[in-house]
Amino acid sequence: MGRPFRDVLTSALAALLVGGCASTEGVRPPEGQAVFQAGAVPVAPSAAQIVPGPEIRHPALLVPALDPTWNAAWTGGDRTKPGGQSGGLAGFVTGLAIVQSVPVFLLVWPAAVGIVAGTTAVGALGGQVDSGTFAAMDARDRQALLEAATMLRPDRLLRESAARVLASRMGRPPLSLSWYPTWGPDTPGTDVLAGARGQGADGVLDLAVEAFGLAVGDEADTVGVFVRLRARLVESASGGLRYERILEHGPGRPLAGLPRPAVHTVDLMAFDQARLFRHEVQEVIVRLAGLLAEDPALPLGRP
Numbered sequence: 001m002g003r004p005f006r007d008v009l010t011s012a013l014a015a016l017l018v019g020g021c022a023s024t025e026g027v028r029p030p031e032g033q034a035v036f037q038a039g040a041v042p043v044a045p046s047a048a049q050i051v052p053g054p055e056i057r058h059p060a061l062l063v064p065a066l067d068p069t070w071n072a073a074w075t076g077g078d079r080t081k082p083g084g085q086s087g088g089l090a091g092f093v094t095g096l097a098i099v100q101s102v103p104v105f106l107l108v109w110p111a112a113v114g115i116v117a118g119t120t121a122v123g124a125l126g127g128q129v130d131s132g133t134f135a136a137m138d139a140r141d142r143q144a145l146l147e148a149a150t151m152l153r154p155d156r157l158l159r160e161s162a163a164r165v166l167a168s169r170m171g172r173p174p175l176s177l178s179w180y181p182t183w184g185p186d187t188p189g190t191d192v193l194a195g196a197r198g199q200g201a202d203g204v205l206d207l208a209v210e211a212f213g214l215a216v217g218d219e220a221d222t223v224g225v226f227v228r229l230r231a232r233l234v235e236s237a238s239g240g241l242r243y244e245r246i247l248e249h250g251p252g253r254p255l256a257g258l259p260r261p262a263v264h265t266v267d268l269m270a271f272d273q274a275r276l277f278r279h280e281v282q283e284v285i286v287r288l289a290g291l292l293a294e295d296p297a298l299p300l301g302r303p
Contacts, residue, residue: 028216028220029216030216030252031215031216031217031218031251031252032215032216032226032250032251032252032253033215033216033252034075034213034214034215034226035074035075035213035214035215035216035223036072036073036074036075036145036149036213036214036223037072037073037075037211037212037213037214038070038071038072038073038149038211038212038213039068039070039209039210039211039212039213039228040210040211047245048243048244048245048295048297049241049243049244049245050242050243050297050299051240051241051242051243053235053240053242053299054299055299055300055301056202056203056233056235056242056299056300056301057202057300057301057302057303058175058200058201058202058203058303059166059170059174059175059201059202059203059204059205059233059300060174060175060176060177060195060196060199060201060203060204060205060236061159061162061163061166061174061175061176061177061205061207062177062179062192062204062205062206062207063159063176063177063178063179064155064179064181065178065179065180065181066181067153067155067156068155069150070149070150070152070154070212071149071150072145072146072149072150072213074142137266137267138267138270140270141266141267141269141270142270144270144271144273144274145214145266145269145270145274145277147273147274148273148274148277148278149212149213151278152212152278152281152282154209154212154227154281154282154285155207155208155209157282157285157286157289158207158208158209158229158285158288158289159207161285161286161289161290162207162289162290162292162293165289165290165293165294166293166300169293169294169300170300170301170302170303171302171303172303174205175196175199175200175201177192177195177196177199177201177204178190178195179192179195192204193234193236193239196236197236197237201236202235202236202237203233203234203235203236203242203300204233204234204236205231205232205233206231206232206233206234207229207230207231207289207292208229208230208231209227209228209229209285210228210229210230210246211226211227211228212225212226212227212228212281212284212285213225213226214226214266214269214277215250215251215252216251216252217251217261217263217264218251218252218263219263221265221266222263222264222265223251223263223264223265223266223269224250224251224261224262224263224264224280225250225261225262225277225280225281225284226248226249226250226251226253226261226284227248227249227250227281227284227285227288228246228247228248228250229246229247229248229285229288229292230244230245230246230247231243231244231245231246231247231292231298232244233298233299242299243297243298243299245292245295245297245298247288247291247292249261249284249287249288250284251263255288255291257291258284258287258288258291261280261284262280264276
C-alpha cells in the first residue's frame with residue numbers, strides 16, 4: 001500500500017470518526033418538544049369546527065363513570081417506567097384507557113376517528129427525544145413526576161371548572177349526565193343521547209383532557225407544562241356534531257389570551273412530590289376551561 005493512499009485512507013477514517021462522534025452528541029431539543037407526557041395526542045385541526053343550527057339552551061355536561069388512568073412516560077433518555085413498561089407500551093395502555101372513557105356515539109363522529117388512530121403515539125407533540133440534555137436527570141425526580149401524573153385528575157378538574165363558568169354564562173349550571181361504558185353483554189352501558197333527552201337536555205357537551213406533561217422551555221435545560229384538551233357539543237335529538245375545538249397551551253405554542261407558560265428546571269418541577277408540576281398543570285387546565293366555556297362560537301343560549 002503506497003504512502004499517499006495510506007494518508008488519504010487515514011484522513012477519511014479520521015473524518016468519519018469525528019463525524020460519528022459529532023452525530024452522537026446531545027443536541028438540545030427545540031422549544032415545545034415534549035419530554036414527559038401522559039396521554040396521547042391525535043392529529044386533528046386546532047381550529048374550531050362549527051355547524052350552524054339553533055342555540056343549545058339546556059346543555060348536559062357528560063360525566064364518565066370512570067376517568068382514564070394516566071400512565072405517564074418519558075419520551076427521551078431512560079424510557080422505562082416502574083413495572084417494566086416502556087414508553088411506547090405506556091402510551092398504548094393510556095390510549096386504551098382513554099378510548100374506554102369515550103362514549104360510542106362520540107367515537108363514530110368523523111372528527112373523533114383520530115382518537116383511536118392516535119392512542120399509540122407517545123411523544124406525538126414532537127416525537128421522541130433521544131438527546132442527552134434531559135437523560136441525566138436524577139432518578140428520584142423522574143419518579144416524583146411519574147407518580148404526580150398518576151395522582152392528577154385532570155378531566156374532573158376540567159369539567160368542574162368549565163361548569164362554573166358555564167353557570168355564570170347561562171344563568172344556571174349545566175345538567176350533569178352520567179355515562180357508563182359497555183363492559184359486556186350483561187353491562188350494555190348508557191345511551192347518552194337518550195339519557196340527555198330524558199333529562200330535557202337539547203345538547204351534550206363532552207370535555208376531555210387528551211394529554212399533559214412537560215415540554216422544553218425557551219431557556220437551556222428548562223421545561224414547562226403543556227396541556228391539550230378537546231371539547232365537543234352534539235344535539236340530543238339528532239346526535240349531530242355542532243361544535244368541536246381543540247385547545248393546547250405550553251412552551252413553544254402558547255395560546256392567545258393566556259399568560260406565556262412559565263419554565264423551570266426539572267428538579268424544581270419535581271421538588272416536594274412534584275408540587276410545582278401539579279400546580280402548573282391544574283392552573284393551565286382551569287384557564288383553558290374558562291376560555292372554552294366563554295368561547296362565543298360555542299352555540300349556547302340562555303334558557
